[in-house]
């Protein structure tokens with residue numbers, strides 16, 4: 001009951017916050033938050049209820065379930081004015097006999113010059129398919145891993161396509177075959193590099209479905225010391241949203257998700273952001289990683305706090321996020 005009430009409360013706030021005008025009283029003139037759109041826990045839950053449903057059979061690369069997930073994301077892009085970057089939304093590749101496809105959307109920047117620079121946001125929409133059977137359930141739904149990060153990236157896409165508050169261009173990139181060894185992101189990073197994309201940074205959202213234990217920054221960044229990305233985002237956000245997490249270093253999470261191929265190809269700041277801290281979620285790669293285990297107020301809160309941080313990066317006159325000297 002508690003959760004239900006807080007979701008309803010969240011909706012009330014949203015309906016008040018939508019379409020407030022900017023401080024100058026005009027729409028879109030100052031290029032900042034002339035139209036404040038707040039991401040809703042209910043919208044997030046609706047996407048989660050589908051992406052992590054049994055119907056999608058754990059979204060294994062090459063399965064019928066992942067095809068349904070891909071169509072769902074494509075429709076979300078279409079509905080929300082997010083354009084294809086390639087001829088279609090799909091970036092296809094072969095893994096032996098298996099067909100894989102990433103789903104890629106673009107939001108063009110509003111500034112004539114800065115729109116040539118791209119910020120890449122993403123998460124992996126595939127999962128492992130079947131897991132070890134528990135009480136007759138064999139479907140590994142992958143709600144936290146990584147429908148949560150996928151939905152975060154989709155919601156950032158929706159926000160910027162609607163608000164048009166990004167001077168730089170954005171790619172929303174949802175990867176397949178992460179669970180098979182980062183194959184989807186590797187394919188895309190290589191393809192974009194070969195095409196000469198002018199990429200500035202990449203952020204990968206991994207397992208942001210439940211909050212960390214108290215007293216820590218809301219989220220953490222893998223490869224924290226490789227760049228000034230986290231402190232720069234926090235400066236834009238006006239608070240510490242993203243911190244350092246020793247376990248991320250200990251387990252070398254920087255190399256273990258879809259940010260790594262982008263770092264490798266582009267030698268640019270490319271990190272994963274997560275709220276999974278090894279103690280707050282018992283269902284990693286487990287059949288109980290399900291939609292009803294997610295905290296939708298937390299997810300909405302995280303996404304909403306990230307928006308001004310991302311906006312700062314999209315609109316700064318110069319590239320402030322840089323790799324640290326070794």
Ligand SMILES: [Zn+2]
Pocket residue numbers: 124145146178206207
């Ligand atoms: Zn993952």
